[in-house]
Amino acid sequence: MLQVTALQKSFDGFMAVSDAHLHAAQGEITAVIGPNGAGKTTLFHLITGQITPDRGSIRFKDKDIVSLPPYAICRLGISRSYQVVNVFDRLDVFENVRVAVLSRQRRSFNLFANARRMAVKETREILQTVGLGDKAGRISGTLSHGDRKVLEIAVALGNRPELLILDEPTAGMSPEETEIVLQLMRRLRSEMGITLVFCEHDMEMVFTLADQIMVMQHGRTLIQDRPDAVRNHPEVRAAYLGDDEC
Amino acid sequence: MTQSRFQALVIPAVLLLALAFLPQFGTRFYIYLVSLILIQGLLATSLNLLLGFGGMYQFHHAVFYGTGAYATALVLTKTGSPAWVAFAAAPLAGGILSLLIGVVCVRLSKLYFGMLQISLGSLVWTIVYRWYNFTGGDDGIHGIPVPDAISSGVGAYYFTLAVTVVSLFILYRIIRSPFGMTFQAVRDNPVRCEAIGVNVRVHQLIGMVIAGAFAGIAGSLFVTVEGSVFPELMFWTLSLEILIMCLLGGWFTFFGPMLGAAVIVSLQTFVGIYTEYWTMVLGIVLMMLILLLPQGVLGFFMERWIKISRSEEN
Amino acid sequence: MDFAANLTLSALGQQILVGLSRTTILFIVASGLSLVLGVLRIPNLAHGSLYMIGAFVTYSVAMALGGGAFGFWLALIVAPVLVAAVSFAVERGIFRHLYDREHLMLLLFTFSLTLVFNDMVKLIWGADYRSLSPPEVLKGFVTIFGLPFPRYNLFLLMLGPVVALGLWWLTNRTKIGKIARAAAVDREMVGAVGINVSRVFSSVFVIGCFLAGLGGALVAPTQNITQGMDHAIIIETFLIIIVGGLGNIWGALLGALIFGLTDSVGILICPQFAIVFPYAAVVTVLLVRPKGLLKSTW
Incomplete structure (x- = not known):
């Protein structure tokens, strides 16, 4: 479904991503791991078009998406959440998701209809799915950190994506909240058939959830394989996981 | 919820009724004011649509007001077209510019948007200011034949x-529309x-x-009331004055700018009666307001009102 | 070459010189504005009012001393110093408390300040315009390119590089200049190393306003001193620093050159629309380089 090959990007001479490879198959959960500064977030920015790569190819459903603007990539079916919460702070929770739904329905240019009556059902369903149904009326800027992270995902779901990219979806969450997100990600795959790509520092979560793991270091892809293969890969053990962790 | 809905309907209705009957008991001076x-x-x-609801630094909004006013004035004075053409020309000219x-x-990005915008606006002003045989230059055009x-x-x-009520209604609908929400x-x-599939620039362009x-419509109304146009209508000082109206009235509210306009225009007029130095009084009042009420007058009361209703809930 | 072509060429040369002397004043005022904007992040619309006050004070001081040369030279010092004193009071009294406010609010606040300043000028000097003649040495004309050129403009031409050099020295060679440049880039950092940022800001504000006063003093003999002269200068100097790069003093010089030269050359090409040329030049540059020609400190 997603095929990233030999991707490269530098900022002012600093090579953030030098040789990244990633493939995600339909219906699978792929995790990207690597130490801080390995280029994971840059890779996600590149895939979603927020920045343009210097070299390499990104194909989604056999279509070249390099140099498409972010909104066009989103319309092809790729949504994402952000590591640092990135929602619409002055809108309420319901409106946050509704904006995404309206965008997907191509109704954002409608100037005269009453938005309050639109996209209600779908928005409500999404909020139910992620468990924010009872907080629909809250201004999103006033939510707790955990709820805001979940809202991140809910907004991304508003686009009804085929591929969902989650940048550290559980960062800063309590163990209980993490468990909820974990369950949610499983359900997104099984019930809605969404292909997931995520990056995470919580190795336990990565190895229980992912079908495939891609390891990045210094902007390069070391390996992408099944979790057990990654776990036993000598270079990964040496470079990143540390023997004691397995 | 029902109470606030009631208020949202009753207050404008009463106000509108008062405005409709104003000529029955108001003097010429008040009607003009x-x-x-x-x-x-x-x-x-119209500025606040961009400023408060779009987050765009439209620093030189008066240009579109002036353009609308000149469009109406020029059609009325230089062509034999029917009056409706002159009034249709105003929003058209403002929109095209x-x-x-x-x-x-x-x-x-935000700041550089504002700076290029003020430069382009000033350029338009210089042309109008000097094009004597078309716009009347710095003299402007006077004695415009407004329909009887x-x-x-x-x-x-x-x-x-x-026209104002209809325009405000349309603007209100636009803000409540899917476009407005986006x-x-x-x-x-x-x-x-952008990441949720919104083409941001196209939306900003439509908003503009x-x-x-x-703004052009407002300009044509100015021609109706004053019967003249002059380049000051698109000078940058006016742009700042309306910016002040937005911030003063509360720029995250729909009716804030109207309230701000009422405060500023009244201040100008009434203080002007008592002293030649009314701008000093205006300046001091503005400074106090900015120091004491950073979120604007209506914004200030809205916030208090929300706090009160919140505490009642709990 | 025939006579007419000769004339246009020397007229062009002369207009360029006129433009350059105009550039001097624009640069002095714009560099002050740029300094305040770059270091303190205050878009000071009242800068134009201070320029106007500088011009009026120059007139009054020169006249009070009999309108002679001594009065003029003294006024050239007194006016900017007085303007600097006023700005010091304003900074300590008001702006100091507003540094963390939003830029839009600061913009409106300085606009309110212009309303107050302008009425104060009206209160003190009345609504009539004034005019001041330059001292005897700078009166009259010299012949350049076979055409008469005002001596006073020649004086401005020579003063321009002096002021530019002085500013360069101030920002690159003095302690306060170095701190100010560092603070423009990263305010927290400078505060963290234990420098009294508040005092640096205050000094920069006063220096910037001093330049506004100096510009006003220098312009006084070249035009009518009048209400409303602040409106023209403030929009011009703002465009100048936008085109040069916000907060960059050399950008202000570049912008002033563009503005001054297109203005004076425009008079030769099409006198009626001369005022359009500098604005069109600014827009053209910004269309290509929206962030200005030189590196902005913003």
């Missing part, structure tokens, strides 16, 4: 009131908007055209 408030209020509201300026500006039905003080007042999302977070068109 309220006309000016409505015009400047409409202008400020907005489109032209917008196309080159929306690709820029709306040329008297009361006629102009009713025309202004009707526009507010763009204000809060343009990067995220709408705001420019309504």
Whole structure:
């Protein structure tokens, strides 16, 4: 479904991503791991078009998406959440998701209809799915950190994506909240058939959830394989996981 | 919820009724004053569509107001076209100029958008200021033949009131529309908007055209009331004055700019009666307000009101 | 070459010189504005009012001393110093408390300040315009390119590089200049190393306003001193620093050159629309380089 090959990007001479490879198959959960500064977030920015790569190819459903603007990539079916919460702070929770739904329905240019009556059902369903149904009326800027992270995902779901990219979806969450997100990600795959790509520092979560793991270091892809293969890969053990962790 | 809905309907209705009967008990002076408030209020509201709801630094909004005013004035004085053409020309001219300026500006980030916009606006002003045989240059155009039905003080007042109310209603609908909601999302977070499939620049451009068109309408109303146009209508100081109206009235509220316009225009008029130095008084009042009420007058009361209703809930 | 072509060429040369002397004043005022904007982040619309006050004070001081040369030279010092004193009071009294406010609010606040300043000028000097003649040495004309050129403009031409050099020295060679440049880039950092940022800001504000006063003093003999002269200068200087790069003093010089030269050459090409040329030049540059020609500190 997603095929990233030999991707490269530098900022002012600093090579953030030098040789990244990633493939995600339909219906699978792929995790990207690597130490801080390995280029994971840059890779996600590149895939979603927020920045343009210097070299390499990104194909989604056999279509070249390099140099498409972010909104066009989103319309092809790729949504994402952000590591640092990135929602619409002055809108309420319901409106946050509704904006995404309206965008997907191509109704954002409608100037005269009453938005309050639109996209209600779908928005409500999404909020139910992620468990924010009872907080629909809250201004999103006033939510707790955990709820805001979940809202991140809910907004991304508003686009009804085929591929969902989650940048550290559980960062800063309590163990209980993490468990909820974990369950949610499983359900997104099984019930809605969404292909997931995520990056995470919580190795336990990565190895229980992912079908495939891609390891990045210094902007390069070391390996992408099944979790057990990654776990036993000598270079990964040496470079990143540390023997004691397995 | 029902109570606030009740308030939201009753207050404007009472106000509208009062405005409709104003000529019955108001003097010419008050009719003229309220006309000016409505015009400047409409202008400020159109600016606030961009400023408060779109998060765009439209620093030189008066250009579109002036353009609308000149469009109406020029059609009335230089062509034999029927009056409706002159009034249709105003939003058209304001909208087209907005489109032209917008196309080159929306690709820029907030601050640089504002700076290019003020430069382009000033350029338009210099041309109008000097083009004597077309715009009348710095003298402007006076004695514009406004149609008889709306040329008297009361006629102009009713025309202004009707056009303003309809315009405000349309603007209100736009803010409540899917476009308006998306526009507010763009204000809060343009990067995220792109990521959820919104073409931010096209939305900003549409917003600019709408705001420019309504500023143009306000300009044509000015011609109706004053019967003249001059380059000061698109000078940068006026742009700042309407910016002040928005911030003063509360720029996250819909009716704030209208309130701000009422405060500023009244201050100008009433203080002007007592002293030649009214701008000093205005300046001092503004400084106090900025120091004491950073979120604007209406914004201030809204916040208090929300706090009160919140505490009642709990 | 025939006579007419000769004339246009020397007229062009002369207009360029006129433009350059105009550039001097624009640069002095714009560099002050740029300094305040770059270091303190205040878009000071009242800068134009201070320029106007500088011009009026120059007139009054020169006249009070009999309108002679001594009065003029003294006024050239007194006016900017007085303007600097006023700005010091304003900074300590008001702006100091507003540094963390939003830029839009600061913009409106300085606009309110212009309303107050302008009425104060009206209160003190009345609504009439004034005019001041330059001292005897700078009166009259010299012949350049076979055409008469005002001596006073020649004086401005020579003063321009002096002021530019002085500013360069101030920002690159003095302690306060270095701190100010560092603070423009990263305010927290400078505060963290234990420098009294508040005092640096205050000094920069006063220096910037001093330049506004100096510009006003220098312009006084070249035009009518009048209400409203602040409106023209403030929009011009703002465009100049936008085109040069916000907060960059050399950008202000570049912008002033563009503005001054297109203005004076425009008079030769099309006198009626001469005022359009500098604005069109600014827009053209910004269309290509929206962030200005030189590196902005913003």
